[in-house]
Amino acid sequence: MTDRALxxxxxxxxxxxxxxxxxxxxxxxxxxxxRPAERIATFDNDGTLWCEQPLQNQFFFVFDRLEALAAKDPALRERQPFKAFLERDIATIHALGKQAAFEIAFATHAGMNADEFAEIAKEWFAAARHPKLNRPYAQCLYQPQVELLAYLRANGFKTFIVSGGGIDLIRAFAEENYGIPPEQVIGSSVKLRFEAGDNHVDLMRLSELNSFDDREVKPANIALHIGRRPILAFGNSDGDLAMLRYTLAGKGPRLGLLLHHDDAEREFAYDREFRLSPLVEALDKADQYGITVVGMKASWNIVFPDTGAGKAASRPAS
Amino acid sequence: MTDRALxxxxxxxxxxxxxxxxxxxxxxxxxxxxRPAERIATFDNDGTLWCEQPLQNQFFFVFDRLEALAAKDPALRERQPFKAFLERDIATIHALGKQAAFEIAFATHAGMNADEFAEIAKEWFAAARHPKLNRPYAQCLYQPQVELLAYLRANGFKTFIVSGGGIDLIRAFAEENYGIPPEQVIGSSVKLRFEAGDNHVDLMRLSELNSFDDREVKPANIALHIGRRPILAFGNSDGDLAMLRYTLAGKGPRLGLLLHHDDAEREFAYDREFRLSPLVEALDKADQYGITVVGMKASWNIVFPDTGAGKAASRPAS
Known part of the structure; x- marks a missing residue:
């Protein structure tokens, strides 16, 4: 059975x-x-390729960044919205909504150059552990999706991530863990400023948003970055509905997939009530739009990569 | 000698x-x-991969688009700046400067959806001929550069276009003629608006600029689209200097190349005086910045692809 696909x-x-x-x-x-050149597949990241509960992983990165900043500037601990972030006040962060919460997160990365950010992000991924799943982030991704990405590539597809998360944080992780190189990652981004003197050349991260890659912006960014309509798209929230509809509206064969988190035992069960990325319309209208709903519980025989630590390791910590 | 590289x-x-x-x-x-994943090469398009005299080819496309629009709305012929475009008033277009001239060009493509634009562009490339070189646009590209792109790819490089020209017009041409797929084309872009009703899904082109991909914007767009610093860059004007310097400032081996148009007999001889895309600082400071200047006259034994029509076909029309 080991050579059975997926x-x-x-x-x-x-x-x-x-x-x-x-x-x-x-x-x-x-x-x-x-033809292979047109076999474009786009995947959302948070909640589609890896766990997004209780918060998208970017926020755990930001918490640790803010700890480092607050160690130098303790006044940050009393200043909102950083106070809520430093206190891991998840209810307050949820109440902000997705774009506002992410914009605060991105702002904490401003003022460094692009290379410095990439280095900090890579170091964090190598050392940090998910607070609920109690395992490295590289083991918080969904094993069935890693197999699906590889299966599509083996069949001549080019696989892309199209995420509301920060483009550079995903890039620090995606090549090694999903097999997706930086140029095939699309995400939210801040503006960058080129600075050059006679002896230095730098690309500085600003706090100003360039693009928040969610909902109706996803198809526009797909057109900007890829220039070709996907024939397969996979998402898990209303933030992915425009991408799914754009994909499905193209001529010829199309497949739109929607992951439904209905597996409280092995992962988490949620949809409408997750304020940082609700799933309502895409689920209600999946049939009408021709979207295939993938229930995690029935569709996957394992969720997370086997860590060699037995069954307990694949259950969330309480 | 046929298997000699380049x-x-x-x-x-x-x-x-x-x-x-x-x-x-x-x-x-x-x-x-x-390692191959980091062998990123970026090429400017106009004047680097194909001829940009007396105007970047995008303007010839726009002239023909405007003729079609003026046939329906004759008042366009009396309205500036369209009047200058319809009259092929090259001096007036030069005087506008690069960004202003291109922004007018992009505005003439507004109001159609992305698929319609791609179709019109492909049809135009199939039928149109360059007015000075008197040959199809597919034969206005530089044969040595087509060989260089293929040579780099054969050596594990991923080749990208990074152009001030409109991203979608280049994409209609680049895959077939340069072997560069749409997702490896970066260029100037307009904003797109996603529109969806119960029965339609469209991505509409707006007249508002999203990004004018020239000068300091090129490195920022490279970071946005590729997420990795090139190790080789090739340009031909001051519009490429920031990209060249960004490339050369990275760690490890780097190559920055600058095409100098010094070949009036086979192509055109120009640099400082070309107002739509001058070459001044990049030429004056090439040594200081470690840029290798490529004189067309001495470096290339042919310029345009052999059309089988004898030597006359490779000379510009007067």
């Missing part, structure tokens, strides 16, 4: 839809053949 | 610098080895 996916309608779609677009003499 | 490049310092650089970064046990 081993962490259970037999069932979601796996069948994927295998059937890939077979159709790769059959050279078939009516639905798509 | 056959359209003459023996000399420019070709030697390229071959030497590629040998260094691809020698696995050498001190300058660069």
């Amino acid at each position: 081993p962490s996916w259970n037999e069932g309608p979601a796996r069948a839809a994927i295998l059937n779609f890939v077979a159709r677009v790769t059959t050279e003499d078939g009516p639905d053949y798509v | 056959p359209s490049w003459n023996e000399g310092p420019a070709r030697a610098a390229i071959l030497n650089f590629v040998a260094r970064v691809t020698t696995e046990d050498g001190p300058d080895y660069v």
Whole structure:
């Protein structure tokens, strides 16, 4: 059984839809053949490729960045919104809503150059552990999705991330862990300022937002970065609905997939009530829009990569 | 001699610098080895990969678009700046300067969706001929550069275009003619608006500029789209200087190349005086910044692809 495609996916309608779609677009003499250059697949990141509870992982990175900043400037601890972040006040962060919360997060990365940021991010990923899952972030990604990305690439697809999270934080992680190089990561971004004197050249991160890559902005950023409509898209929230609809509205064979977190035992069960990234309209209208809903509980036989530490390691800490 | 690398490049310092650089970064046990994922090469388009005289080719596309629009709305012929464009008033267009002239060009593409634009652009490239060179645009590109792009890719490089021209017009041309897919084209862009009703999904082009990809914006857009500093960059004007300096300022082996148009017989001879894209500072400070100047006349044994029509076909029309 080890050479069965997508081993962490259970037999069932979601796996069948994927295998059937890939077979159709790769059959050279078939009516639905798509040449490799047009086999573009876009994946949301938070909640689609890895865990986003109780907060998107970017916030845990920001908490640690703020600790470092507050060690130098203790007044930060009393200044909102940083106070809420430093106190890990999750309810307050949820109440901010997705864009406002992320904009605060991005602002804490301002004033350094792009290379410094990349180095700090890589160091953090190497050392940090997810506070609820109690494991390194590289083991908070979904094993079935890692297999799906590799399976698509083995079938001539080019895989992209299209995320509301910060583009540079994802890039510090995606190549090693998802096999997705930086130039295939699209995300939210801040403006950068080029600075050059006779003896220095720098690209500085500003606090001003360049693009918040969520909802209707996702298709526009796909057009900007990729210049080609995806034939497959995978998301998990209303933030992905525009990307899914844009994908499905193209001519020829299309597949739109929506992960539904219905697995409280192995991961988390949530949809409408998650204020940082609710799933309402995409779930209610999935049938109407031709979106395939992937229930985590029924579709996946494991969720997280096997850490070799037995079953307990794949359950969230309480 | 047909299997000599870069056959359209003459023996000399420019070709030697390229071959030497590629040998260094691809020698696995050498001190300058660069793994393939980091072999990023960025090329300007107008004046670097193809002819930009007497105007960047985008303007010839715009002239034809405006003719189609003026056929429906004759009042356009009397309204500036469209009047100057419709009259092919090159001096007036030059006087506008690069960004203003391009912004007018982009505005003439507003109001259609992204798919419609791509179709119009592809049709135009298939039918139109360059007014001075009197040949299809696919034969206005520089044969030595097409060879260089292919040579770099054969050595594990990923090749990107980073142009001040409109990103979508370049994409309609680059895959077939340069072997560069849409997702590896960076250029100036307008804002796009996602529109969806129950039964339609569209991405509409607006007239508002998203990014004018020239000068200091080029490194910022490289960071946004690629997320990795190039190790090789090739340009031909001051609009490329920031990209060249950003490339050369990275750690490890770097190559920055600047095409100098000094070949009035086979192409055009110009630098400082070309108001739409002058070459002044990059030429004056090439030595100081470590930029290798590539004189067209001495470096290339042919300029344009051989059309099979004899020598006359490779000379500009008067």
